[in-house]
Amino acid sequence: MNIFKSIKDIDFIKTLDLHKILLVLITLVIGLFLLKVIKLVINKFLISNKSKQSIMLINKLIGYLGFTFLFLIILGQMGISLTTILGAAGVFGIALGIASQKSLGNIISGFFMITEKSFEIGDVLKIGENSGVVYSVELLSIMLKTFDNKLIRIPNETLISSEITNITRFPIRRMDVDILISYKDDIKKVLTILEEIAANGDLYLDEPKPYTVIKNFDESGITVMLGVWFQKEKYQLVKNSLMIEILNRFRENEIEIPYNQLVLHGLN
Amino acid sequence: MEDIKWSKVENNQTIILNNNDKVEIIQNGKLTIVNILKDDIETYTHKFITSEADSIYIQPSLPELPIIIRSNSNLSILPKAKLKAYIEVPILLGIYSGSKNKKDLLLEVPTKKLSKGFLGDPETGEFSYSLESPLYLNYTDYNLNNRSVYCKISISNKTLTTMNFERMILRVPNFNIYEGNGQFFSNQESVSYIGRDVNNQMVINKLPPNIGFNLKQIVNSRHPIDSNLLKRSFYFIKNIYNT
Numbered sequence: 078m079n080i081f082k083s084i085k086d087i088d089f090i091k092t093l094d095l096h097k098i099l100l101v102l103i104t105l106v107i108g109l110f111l112l113k114v115i116k117l118v119i120n121k122f123l124i125s126n127k128s129k130q131s132i133m134l135i136n137k138l139i140g141y142l143g144f145t146f147l148f149l150i151i152l153g154q155m156g157i158s159l160t161t162i163l164g165a166a167g168v169f170g171i172a173l174g175i176a177s178q179k180s181l182g183n184i185i186s187g188f189f190m191i192t193e194k195s196f197e198i199g200d201v202l203k204i205g206e207n208s209g210v211v212y213s214v215e216l217l218s219i220m221l222k223t224f225d226n227k228l229i230r231i232p233n234e235t236l237i238s239s240e241i242t243n244i245t246r247f248p249i250r251r252m253d254v255d256i257l258i259s260y261k262d263d264i265k266k267v268l269t270i271l272e273e274i275a276a277n278g279d280l281y282l283d284e285p286k287p288y289t290v291i292k293n294f295d296e297s298g299i300t301v302m303l304g305v306w307f308q309k310e311k312y313q314l315v316k317n318s319l320m321i322e323i324l325n326r327f328r329e330n331e332i333e334i335p336y337n338q339l340v341l342h343g344l345n
Numbered sequence: 346m347e348d349i350k351w352s353k354v355e356n357n358q359t360i361i362l363n364n365n366d367k368v369e370i371i372q373n374g375k376l377t378i379v380n381i382l383k384d385d386i387e388t389y390t391h392k393f394i395t396s397e398a399d400s401i402y403i404q405p406s407l408p409e410l411p412i413i414i415r416s417n418s419n420l421s422i423l424p425k426a427k428l429k430a431y432i433e434v435p436i437l438l439g440i441y442s443g444s445k446n447k448k449d450l451l452l453e454v455p456t457k458k459l460s461k462g463f464l465g466d467p468e469t470g471e472f473s474y475s476l477e478s479p480l481y482l483n484y485t486d487y488n489l490n491n492r493s494v495y496c497k498i499s500i501s502n503k504t505l506t507t508m509n510f511e512r513m514i515l516r517v518p519n520f521n522i523y524e525g526n527g528q529f530f531s532n533q534e535s536v537s538y539i540g541r542d543v544n545n546q547m548v549i550n551k552l553p554p555n556i557g558f559n560l561k562q563i564v565n566s567r568h569p570i571d572s573n574l575l576k577r578s579f580y581f582i583k584n585i586y587n588t
Contacts (some may be wrong), residue, residue, distance in 0.1 A: 247467035283475040284413060284462030284512075306463065308472070 101151050108147040115139065129198040130214050134191065137216060179234070183217040186233035196243050203242040204231060244309075249282065251306050252315055256323060257298040259333040264291065264299060267332060271303045274322050280315045281305040298335045348491045348527070349438070349456075354401040360438065362456045362492075368438060370401055377401060379440060379452050393451050395442040402448055405436040405529060406564055407494060407517040408455075411473045413462050416480050420510040422502040422538070431484040432496045434476070434517060435459065436529065456492045464512065473514065484528075484556075491529065494522055497554040499535040508538050516549065518567040523553045523560035530554055532570065 116139055124132055191214075196202055198211050202221065207229050209221035219236065221229040244250075258267050268289050275287030288304035303323070307315040327334060349360055360368045369380040375397050381389040395401075414432055422428050435457035441448035459474035481487060484495040496515060502508045513536070520531035533554045537546040549570050553560040 248470070248472070249463045249467065279458070279460075282462050283460045284464055284473075308461075 097155060101154055104151055104154060105147070108143075108150065112140070112143040112147070115143070130191070133198065133214060179232075180217055183233040186237040187214075187216060190233060190237060195241060196246070200246065201244040203244060204236065204239055207231070208244075248309060249285075249306050250309050250312070251285075251288070251304045252312075252319065253288075253302055253304045254319060254323065255292065256301050256303065257295065257334055258301055259298050259335045262332050264301070266330065267301060270326050270330060270332070271301070271323070274319070274326060275303065275305050278305070278318065278322065280311055280318055281307055297337045346490070346492075349403070351403055351405055351491070354403060360403065362438065362454065366456075368440075368454055370403075370440060372401060377442060377451065381454060391452055393442065395451075398444075399442045400444065401451075402441045402443070402445075404439045404441055404448075404564060405491075405494070405522055406439045406453060407434060407520055407522065407531065407567070408437060408459065408474050409453075409518055409567060410461075411471065412459070412515045412517055413464050413473045413475045414480075414513045414515050415475070415477045416510050417477045418479070420480065422500060422508045422510065424502055424505050424507065426502055428480075428498075428500045430480040430482055430498055431487070432476070432478045432480065432498060432515060433484075433487045433493045434496050434515070434531075436492055436494055464514065484530075489528055491527060494520075494529040494531050496520065496531045497533040497556075499533060501535070501537045503537050503539050516547075519549050519570050521553075521562050521566050521570070522564035524563045525556060525558050525560040529563075530556060530560055532566075 116136060119139065120132065120136070124135055127135070196211055198214060200211050202209065202211060204221070207221060207223065209223040209227075209229065212220040212222040212228065214220075218230050218232045221231060223229060256267075256271075258264070268291075271289050272287065275281050275289075276283075281287060282305075285306050287306065288302070290302050292300040292302050303319075305315070305319060324334075326332075346361060346363070354370050354372070357369070357371045360370070362368060365384050367382045367385070369378075369382065371378040371380070375394055377393045377395050379391045379393070380387050412434065420428075435455060437453045437455050439453050440451045442451055443449050459476055462473050462475040463470050464473055465471060479486075480498075484497075487493070487495065496517070498513075498515070500508075500510075500513070515534060517531070520534075523530045530553065532552075533550040535548045535550065539545055551570055553562065
């Protein structure tokens with residue numbers, strides 16, 4: 078009892094208007110509840126058919142705007158004048174702007190990237206040395222989940238000035254395999270074998286047609302390229318099956334994949 | 346090759362799909378086992394827990410993807426001319442469990458495996474199967490069997506230039522299957538060719554095709570028949586390496 082009496086005697090506590098505090102708490106609870114309901118309604122009826130990326134960004138925008146609005150209402154209820162805050166905000170705003178140039182740059186870069194639509198959540202990207210799946214798109218950055226389960230944060234400003242390769246943008250891809258064959262071997266026979274491999278494989282698409290081309294006369298042999306089209310999800314299966322098939326067929330037909338060779342001519 | 350008996354499976358049954366492939370259906374009370382054999386070697390097994398009161402039925406169905414049709418010889422349609430032809434499409438063997446009026450699909454096995462393709466540009470193209478066809482003017486020119494559906498097509502060249510047939514899409518998921526004289530037929534697909542790289546007028550006739558004898562509908566289409574499908578029906582080869 079004595080402790081409570083002592084607390085009540087503190088000057089700051091004497092100035093507190095319990096009625097106001099209760100009003101603020103009620104406003105906060107109702108405000109947060111309403112914000113949740115608004116998000117639910119918008120997600121269910123207005124943006125359910127949008128991409129995952131757009132849904133995430135719209136939800137974040139609703140959150141930020143909603144909290145800002147709620148904050149201003151609460152300040153008003155507490156009797157804190159908005160004019161004073163805005164006045165102070167002017168000076169504070171300049172200081173904040175200077176201090177957060179990079180963050181603002183990232184936000185603006187983010188908006189430009191969204192309008193470009195060069196990737197979405199779930200796409201596999203290659204950015205510099207990093208490759209991975211787009212895990213989330215935030216206000217200042219994107220998160221990339223690598224194939225060995227690391228999470229990489231890449232700022233939007235870096236992204237907008239970097240070369241981004243979207244590996245999974247289209248439903249099909251072509252796998253190009255360069256094969257070195259010996260100068261001794263019948264090149265037409267090699268091309269026929271490669272065309273047969275591409276035509277008979279279940280994993281390779283008939284249309285677009287597979288692509289075979291003689292690329293180059295190199296030091297140790299002739300480079301031939303085989304390109305097969307496949308569904309993007311089957312990358313690993315296609316790569317393994319194609320390599321094994323080429324090796325097996327070459328062995329069956331006694332076609333050599335030569336090692337690097339150097340021919341020396343002796344002078345008497 | 347013996348015709349497939351498209352009806353209720355009596356006891357355990359082995360169905361020959363083609364020269365190399367067979368399907369074994371074994372019923373053991375609630376357990377139904379489906380084995381797929383290639384050259385008599387088991388390549389795939391699937392077990393199903395069904396109801397003891399259920400029977401097993403086999404039913405034909407058309408592939409679940411559209412089919413890209415290529416002619417096996419050069420074909421041109423002159424201005425204002427019309428081609429009416431038949432395409433032989435291999436059936437899928439559908440294995441169902443249930444009663445005569447209500448069946449659940451267990452598995453679909455192709456009687457002949459079709460290779461896959463992708464037609465159109467990378468952004469708006471679609472996955473399809475791929476089939477080469479002689480495009481006979483009469484279905485009787487084919488080696489008739491009950492492992493195929495004979496799809497009637499009609500292509501009208503409405504332009505003033507000769508149309509060189511390269512590829513055509515046959516939208517089989519929108520076709521019903523009809524039976525008559527022991528053969529299977531589908532709805533007629535009619536296409537009006539109005540130019541390269543444009544959406545042509547395509548109509549799938551909701552009635553059975555006019556073959557000369559009565560046809561009875563035995564299977565519904567996978568997707569409802571859209572009478573007018575303003576989709577790209579013809580594809581002309583582009584050098585994709587330059588697009």
